[in-house]
Amino acid sequence: MIIQATYLFLDGTRTLMMNRILPSNEALVNFASLCLAITLNILSYTTLMFVACKIELPLAEDKRQSRIVLGLPIAISIFDIVCALFAPNLIFSANDINAFTSCFCQLATPPLSSGLRPTMP
Secondary structure (H helix, E strand, O other), X not given: OHHHHHHHHHXXXXXXXXXXXXXXXXXXXXXXXXXXXXXXXXXXXXXXXXXXXXXXXXXXOOXXXXXXXXXXXHHHHHHHHHHHHHOHHHHOOOOOOOHHXXXXXXXXXXXXXXXXXXXXX
């Protein structure tokens, strides 16, 4: 719930900055976009784990498997940070956040987790 509220707050703030209602510059908008992309990666993982708990998947109880699935959002977030520092034009456009890696995280996490099998004790 906190991640969802954070995402909505960041999205609203970024929209206000892009529409010049809040004072900002390009670097601040890019920083807000980076925070939004990282929050979306976290939101994808937490949503997956919530669904896994509700339908009682082994993924919800196995810490090893949940850490493996957590690796994808972390890797994508690190990629976003590196690109934001060294090649911001690669991931940020003038009117949208980094859509590729965020969508990749949302689409790739469930199939990745479905391939994990319960480990035998």
